[in-house]
Amino acid sequence: xxxxxxxxxxxxxxxxxxxxxxxxxxxxxxxxxxxxxxxxxxxxxxxxxxxxxxxxxxxxxxxxxxxxxxxxxxxxxxxxxxxxxxxxxxxxxxxxxxxxxxxxxxxxxxxxxxxxxxxxxxxxxxxxxxxxxxxxxxxxxxxxxxxxxxxxxxxxxxxxxxxxxxxxxxxxxxxxxxxxxxxxxxxxxxxxxxxxxxxxxx
Numbered sequence: 001x002x003x004x005x006x007x008x009x010x011x012x013x014x015x016x017x018x019x020x021x022x023x024x025x026x027x028x029x030x031x032x033x034x035x036x037x038x039x040x041x042x043x044x045x046x047x048x049x050x051x052x053x054x055x056x057x058x059x060x061x062x063x064x065x066x067x068x069x070x071x072x073x074x075x076x077x078x079x080x081x082x083x084x085x086x087x088x089x090x091x092x093x094x095x096x097x098x099x100x101x102x103x104x105x106x107x108x109x110x111x112x113x114x115x116x117x118x119x120x121x122x123x124x125x126x127x128x129x130x131x132x133x134x135x136x137x138x139x140x141x142x143x144x145x146x147x148x149x150x151x152x153x154x155x156x157x158x159x160x161x162x163x164x165x166x167x168x169x170x171x172x173x174x175x176x177x178x179x180x181x182x183x184x185x186x187x188x189x190x191x192x193x194x195x196x197x198x199x200x201x202x
Contacts, residue, residue: 016157017178018117025142026158057182064182064189071182076118077191078176080105084188086181087111091195092118097134097145097156099123100194108132108171109194110156112143118178121159121171 016023023030046052057071069075075086080103087098092111100107108123108130123130128149135144135153143156152164159171177184185191 012175014173014175016117016119019115022112022115022117022157057180062182062186064185066181066185066189068193069181071180073181074116075179075181075184076109076120076176077179077184077188078102078120078174079188080174084191085194086184086191087118087194088181089116089118095196096143097132098194098196099131102192107174110143110145112157117157119157119159120174120176122174123171125166125169125171
């Protein structure tokens with residue numbers, strides 16, 4: 001905001017909002033940051049449970065009132081070329097695989113409803129744009145996809161091909177922000193919102 005670096009922006013890193021068991025399956029060698037205070041979280045209860053259930057958005061009032069969806073609806077938000085777009089969890093829970101294009105970038109949005117986990121990848125691989133759909137009849141627990149070109153099987157949350165002609169290939173993740181809608185639209189008031197014809201089915 002001020003000083004010799006005024007105007008510079010930090011580069012966002014990929015992150016994920018998920019349950020611990022889902023994260024551990026994706027990254028079994030993960031280390032866990034500890035506060036050093038043993039027993040501090042021994043109750044394992046989320047102190048914000050009542051806040052999630054409430055319609056109250058908090059102590060600081062919102063700057064933007066955008067009523068396209070409920071203020072505390074969760075969304076996956078991303079920014080490309082200074083333009084913003086958000087994908088509501090309520091839509092993704094009914095459409096867990098989205099082949100989208102935003103700012104000329106072909107995107108795959110994958111959502112696991114059981115763990116309420118969403119991720120976004122670039123769906124271009126080796127110069128070709130892939131199109132995905134949810135794999136049917138898998139005995140394994142999790143979100144598995146098929147690309148329509150090669151019928152390879154993909155780990156939806158990890159973005160890795162685990163079976164077929166593209167086995168071992170990995171999609172490039174796109175940094176995104178899981179957020180309440182009111183928080184996202186406060187920062188990006190001109191954000192595009194993904195519905196794909198589901199507006200009347202909410």
